[in-house]
Amino acid sequence: MTPDSHPQTRELTVRECTDRAAWDALVTAHGGHPLQLWGWGELKAAHHWRTERLIVGDAGRPLGGAQVLYRALPWPLKSLAYLSRGPVGSPEDAAAVLDAVARHVRTTRGSVALVAEPDWDAGSPGEQGLASAGFARTDSTILIPRTLILDLTQSEDELMAAMSRTTRANVRKNLKGELEFRKIASDAELEQVLAIYRETAQRAGFGIHEDRYYRDIWRFLGEDSPIVAAFDGGEVVAFVWIARSAGTAFELYGGVNAAGQKARANYGVKWAAFTAMKADGCTRYDLNGLLNDGISDFKKQFAQHEDLLTGTWELPLSPLYPVYAKGMPLARRALQEGRKAAKAAVRQTKSAAGQARGVAGRVRRLVRR
Known part of the structure; x- marks a missing residue:
């Protein structure tokens, strides 16, 4: 499914929230994760990210929302958009909320991709919602899904x-x-x-x-x-x-x-x-x-058990996504081989693959900060 597809037919509104009390009240009302709280967004905004808090409404009723973190990427990729243990809302409403957030991000920010790592169990109804909104699972995790x-x-x-x-x-x-x-x-x-x-x-x-x-x-x-x-x-x-x-x-x-x-x-x-x-x-x-x-x-x-969350899901938002996506495996390999090898690989080639490798290496280092 492309970012222009509609997983649901109802008309939803998206508006930015600029009031801390109102935002944290939304997170609380929907059982949201602490990494979706206003204070966490302020922290990330003070350390190389931009933060935007979006409330998704259905006929005037808040359906959910997302605190979106944006990390600037090398030209021409603009930015990566990231939902850290988001969105806020029930897994059953995931498709509608995520589709609305993705449309806003693509239209207003032009980000190359939207990455979501929801606080949902693996196999929950939210996974179908992620897929319906056009997301695909990726191994390029930021937060570890296997937990306790x-x-x-x-x-x-x-x-x-x-x-x-x-x-x-x-x-x-x-x-x-x-x-x-x-x-x-x-x-x-x-x-x-x-x-x-x-x-x-x-x-x-x-x-x-x-x-x-x-x-x-x-x-x-x-x-x-x-x-x-x-x-x-x-x-x-x-x-x-x-x-x-x-x-x-x-x-x-x-x-x-x-x-x-x-x-x-x-x-x-x-x-x-x-x-x-x-x-x-x-x-x-x-x-x-x-x-x-x-x-x-x-x-x-x-404890004598483990838990598995749904993991990391990614939605392409830009025609330049293939350049970004191609570089991810190369970036991980370069990081494993060491920083010197990665820099040498970038210097030795001016091809599109070389550009992707350089971009991706910087992406992974930036996002994990």
Whole structure:
């Protein structure tokens, strides 16, 4: 199906929302994900993206919407449009909402493609809606669809029972010990968290943003981004950083320093995060992605199941989409071979394929920032 096709016949309106309270009320009313909240869009707008919030209406009634993030691409591709755990709305209305959003983006922005990573289970009715709106599944994921989502409507005893035996023992030992578990409450405590995150990243070998990015999360999301920490004598030794909407808690980051490792505080602080979000009224806790690594192995100790979301879907919006799409596999290969090899490949050719490779490499690096 092309972007000009109509998955549904009803006439829908699309208007931009410029009021934070109204937008967040829409997200709340439709059970939206925290990455669709106004504050998350403000964060991304401060770090290389443009943000637009669109309300899709049906006969004057809000049907749903989408916080669209735009990333500038090299000429002539203009931009990539991205729905981070969007759209907002029921999976049953997905086709209508997505078609309306796609038309607006194509007409007003001229983006090369619209990428959506909804907060829906694999096999949900939303997948048919995505296909009806012209989207196709892609392996070029930004957020990992394989994850672990806890049902916070369960009792604490039920949540505890789902853990491995060793994990329960470590959590209970923390709870009986001298560590204090609570949300951080000051800029000074935030700086301790950032120091631990830098230490954790260096120890585990993963990349992180500059500190300003994390300070902006704290500033723009406010109460919608609580940080639950373990304190030892007033000093932070472990933390879990969360983005939270009315129903969903989404784990952003976590870390532990040497003192916290010795005390196994990363177990207790995880439990403290679960129970704090349950107390705040969240019904789901998404541990945000499972890979085949040590961090994922740690996450999997807290339940005996896994969840699979619908994944990444992409809709072409421009005649230049083939150039963009052709470069994606080449870009991934180039990134695997190393930055030097990718730059050398771009320098050695002036062909269309070479241009696609260069564009795509920049696209993937830009979108993942």
